[in-house]
Structures are given as structure tokens and as C-alpha cells.
Amino acid sequence: MEKFSNGLTLFFSLLVEAIPFLLIGVAFSSLLLFFVNERTLIKLMPKHPLLGALAGSLMGVFFPVCECGNVPVARRLIVQGAPSSVAVGFLLAAPTINPVVFWATWVAFRGQPEIVFLRVGFTLLIAVTIAWVFSQQRDMRPLLQPVVARQMPKPRGAEPANPLLRSGTFLMQPGGKTLNMDDPVAQEMIASGPDKPFGVKLQLVLDNMVQEMKELGAVLILGSAIAAFVQVAIPRDWILALGQNFITSILAMMLLAAVVSICSTVDSFFALSFASTFTTGAQLAFLVFGPMIDLKNIGLLLTLFKPRVIFYIFVLAAQLCFILTLFINFYVS
């Protein structure tokens, strides 16, 4: 009974600490959805593969979304013609490299600031590396789900000379131009036209906030329940045996990160509950790997990429993350 009570206290302490950050996260992602235009941003992106990868990875600073919000954004980036390096870099890094997540991690790991900086550094390193690899693929369409690939702008020169040869629904525009209704930009305009009054936009923002809050809140509750259960119900000796070993601790935390699917805005509080029992490298592995790939995320990624591509990203991210955190375990902490 005591244990149950301890578990509940722990569970609620995780929730009351994490929910404010979740609220901030969904507020930002909802605002972005309606007030930021990705097209202007894409124009500013460098064309060089490495610089593009870096820029894409750092774009999260302007898009404080967790991994649940970044797939839709990445999808919009891709269909609006962002280079693959930018899109993949953004996809992998944005959930971690953004102000809200940085702040939350700082709050959680105030006692070990190195974790905060290593988290950002490793994420950046892994995201840029993978994005660089993907930049070798000039035309992204073979990698994408057919639905997304069709929405992409065709490479220059490949477009049929006569717009009449293209299929779809078109609207006449001034100056003899046409607007393709299947175009994601048009879709976006239908959904939240830029000429809508501010009040209506605000309604949409709040609606979206509540929507995301509900979805992510439920996942947060499940994650916190697992964290609390592990802490009180599993004998400490077992956890220590697993958590103090340099290799198994990392693997266990990476597996946990993939399964729990907790939002990156609040995952540092989850990791915190393992701070006294798991190696530093293992906590880092959780914080770096979780936002890149997890069960919930795979579902979202499947709406964008073909399974083969997700598998590549998964393997690359897992290996890089494992090696980097193993290095921390052996040589730093």
C-alpha cells in the first residue's frame, strides 16, 4: 500500500511538472501552424548539402514543436520543395533543438548541466550526419509515399509544357495563371486562409491546442505511469544491475525511449526519474534517440516516407546514438 501511494505521488509529480511544458509546447506548435509561412523560410535555406543539413537541424529554434508536431511541418516543407537535407535535418533535430525543450531539460537536469548541452550537441551531430547522407538523393520522390510525392513540385524541365496536360482541379487566377487545388499550399489556404480575421485564427489556434493537448496528454500519462511503476515496483537490484552496466543501460534506455513514445517537451522529466540508477550515457541515449524515432513517431513518419527509408533512418540514428553515448560512458562520466 505504501508502495502504491509512493508510486501515485511520483506519477503525479511527473505530471504536474510536465503538463505546463506540454501546454507551452502545444501553444507554440499551434501558433506556428497558423502564423508562420514555411515557403519564405525555404527560400532562405542554403543549397549546399552540409549547410542545408545544419540549417534544417537548427530550424527547430523557430519551430518549437515536439516530435508529434514536426512530421506535419516536415511534410509541408518537403511538398513545398525544401531540399532533402533540410527536411531530414529538421525532422530529426527539431524536436530536441528548440527553446522549449532546452528549457525543460534545463529545469530537469539543473544538477547536471552537461546532460543538457550533450543532448543538444549529439542531436545536432546525428541529425546533420543523417541529413547529409540523405542529401545524396537529389530527387526525394522515390523515398516518399506516393501521395506525398505527387504533391511535390516537379523538378524543373520535367513539367509538361502545357499546363493543360496536368491533372487535377484548378482555379483560374488573375493573369491567366491557375491554382492547383491539390497543391498543399492551396489546401493550407483552404484550411486557414491568410485573409481570415484574427479572431477566427485565434479560435483555430486554441482548438488545435486543445486537440494536441488531449492526444499528447494521454501519451504523457501512459509514459509517466510506466516511469512511476518501474521506480517503485521493480526491485532496485535489478534496475541497478541493468542500469549501471555501460552497454545494457544504453540499450535498455533506447528501447524504453522507442516504446514509451513520450513527447520530447517532457521526456527529460521521465529520464530524470532514472537519474540515480542509470548511467549518464543511458540517460543521454534516451534523450537523444527518443525524439528521433519512437513507436508513435513511426506511425507519423509512415504518412511521409516509405518503410525502407524509415528503417535506414532508424538504423543510422540508433547506431550513432549508441556509439556517442557509449563514448560518454567510457571516457567522460
Next chain:
Amino acid sequence: MSAKRPRQPAKKPIKKPNRVAWYRPELLDALVLAAWSLAFFRYWLTGKLFLLLHPDYMWLANGAGIVLLGLAIFKLTQGRRKAPIGGHTTLLPPQVSSLILLTIAVVALIYTPQAFASDAAIQRGISDSLTLTRSQPQRFVRQTSSADRTIIDWMRTLNVYPEPDAYTGQAVKVSGFVIHPEEWPEDYLMLSRFVLTCCAADAYPVGLPVQLAVSRQAYNPDSWLEVEGQMVTTTINGQRQLTIEPTRLEPIPEPRNPYEY
């Protein structure tokens, strides 16, 4: 054959009255948000938030309570709406999410958090030094009188200079809860406190041994004591330890804020 389409109640915008007339998703949302807001306010106003969070971050939780209340009012006054646009791929169906959130909010409204006690301390492993723990001393003030130090202050001091003999004879006055470590002799108990850096999830216990003239059974585990006395060095279980030799042992009620930071 559009009449034979499979039922998709969630995705269809409400054109005609739903089969369950009273079910309106925005009202359920408002209820969920209001319940969570209430739970936050309850912890705030009853002071139970002290058991869950570091005081530095309480404003965040309090703010969340206010924002949630605002969102609940927004949902309540919004009126009937069509299904939100922009297909969002989700892990859980929205109704399941709402149900989970509502259930847990109700539990939060009923359940009163308990401060961690001796069994949690034993489960988490009491460290008699801070070498394993994460919180490094941010400031180290030498001129504080030894009687003003709390248990965590003593631990930090010991962490910097671990030789127990250096503190012999210093006056001490600390409060904490009682633990009976199994492997210790009957006339020793541990006076302990949980230390928080962020929230209860990272609470870790620290403690100082107290040498008793009588059996420790006189002081129940988890009861709170204020101990005044002086520091001595004793050997417990073959380990030299800084120990309190009490001149006064007084039971006190559990403080409103049982943790140290």
C-alpha cells in the same frame, strides 16, 4: 451505394443530431480541461504541491492551472463546431485520450499525495555521502553556525571534507524523519530527509546517524524528530561515521514542506 458506407461517427461532420443527443465532443473537452485545472488548483491551494515539486517551478504548475481553466471556458463557450480540419495522425483515438485524461484528473482530485517515507528511502538507497548524487553544492558558506545547518547542509559539508573527526564537538540541530536501517545496531537510528532538484521523481534521501541511549524502538520509523546535540565520530558496521550525540530529542509534526533543496 452511398447509403451503405461503414459507420464513421468521429470523422463525419455533425449534420443531423447524433444518435446520442447529449454527447458533444467540445463539452467532453471542456470537462477534461476543467477537471485538470481543478486538480492543479487543489494542489496549489492545499499546499500539497510542496510534496510534488521544487518550489522554483511551482509557478509553472499554477500557471498551467490558470491556462487550463481558460481553455475549458473557451471550449464551453465555443458552441457546436464542425470536426477540426487538418487531419492529424494520432496514436490513440480521441475518445480514448479524453477518457484517460478524465480518469486520471479524477484520481488527482481524490488522491492526496504523501511525502516519501522510510520505505521509499530504503528502496532508493540512502547515501551517507553525496558523491553518488548529482546536486553539487552551488555555494559553500563556511561562516554559518554549525547549529544552523540542515541535514543536506551537513552532507554538502561532509562531501567537501569527509573526515568525521574534523566536526567533533560541533553543535547540531536538525530535523528529519526516522529510519531504522536493518544492518545497524539497535541503539542507532538514521535521521533523514529527501532532497529534491526538480520534482518528486528525482527525490533522493540523505541522512545522519543518531546515537541513542535507549533502543531505537522508542522512535517509530517515519515519525518526525528534532534533534539537538553535538557531533561525534562513531563506528557503525565497521565504518567510521559522523554521528549526532543528542542532548534533546523531540517529536515534531510532519512539516508542510518535508523536503530539502
